Amino acid sequence: MTPLMLAIARRPDLWTEDTFLRHYPQGPFGMVDSIMLRFPEKVVFDDADPEEQERKLALYKANQLPGHDQHESIDYPAYAKLPEAREIVMKVFAAVSGERLGRVMINRIAPGGVIYPHADTPEHCSYYSRFHVVLQSAPGVRFRSEKEEAYWETGAVFWFNNALEHEVVNDSEIDRIHMVIDARCSQ
Numbered sequence: 001m002t003p004l005m006l007a008i009a010r011r012p013d014l015w016t017e018d019t020f021l022r023h024y025p026q027g028p029f030g031m032v033d034s035i036m037l038r039f040p041e042k043v044v045f046d047d048a049d050p051e052e053q054e055r056k057l058a059l060y061k062a063n064q065l066p067g068h069d070q071h072e073s074i075d076y077p078a079y080a081k082l083p084e085a086r087e088i089v090m091k092v093f094a095a096v097s098g099e100r101l102g103r104v105m106i107n108r109i110a111p112g113g114v115i116y117p118h119a120d121t122p123e124h125c126s127y128y129s130r131f132h133v134v135l136q137s138a139p140g141v142r143f144r145s146e147k148e149e150a151y152w153e154t155g156a157v158f159w160f161n162n163a164l165e166h167e168v169v170n171d172s173e174i175d176r177i178h179m180v181i182d183a184r185c186s187q
Helices: 002-010 012-016 050-061 077-081 083-095 122-127
Strands: 032-039 100-109 114-118 129-136 141-145 148-150 157-160 166-170 176-184
Touching: 002 012, 002 083, 002 129, 002 176, 012 032, 032 077, 077 083, 083 100, 083 129, 083 176, 100 114
Parallel strands: none
Antiparallel strands: 032 100, 100 176, 114 166, 129 157, 129 176, 141 148, 141 166
């Protein structure tokens, strides 16, 4: 974790390079900074007709919009700027016998911050498995999934079912920083 954490410390600008999750309307990530390493290409539906926008969004969510695969993630510029992340990503991907690499992001929650209760979209959860790599944490960080609560120390790697309602509360004295890796796994 140390080489990646040092690289992030040298590039604090990466935390504000992409604010998509933080500013997503009604999203649970208003108190989260993210470094997007891999993410789907952002699709903008700018039709004047709201009904046509809704129709296209429904097709996109069903992965039936021509020319778009909602499960395809692309490398974002930060991935090249943090080569230390690639080694960790590839080790996790190999360890879980990954077949397709999806989203990869580094999320930071400041002391007192939260990721509000939510469940991820069923389409995404049924396609990818979600893994977390704990880059920095401390007692006081609480991760809740449904009725279970857990705390993972720095260096831990875990899978969880992100289709279930979950939330994170950082009542520690330091930033909670996790790398999130989505991998398609048949096993």
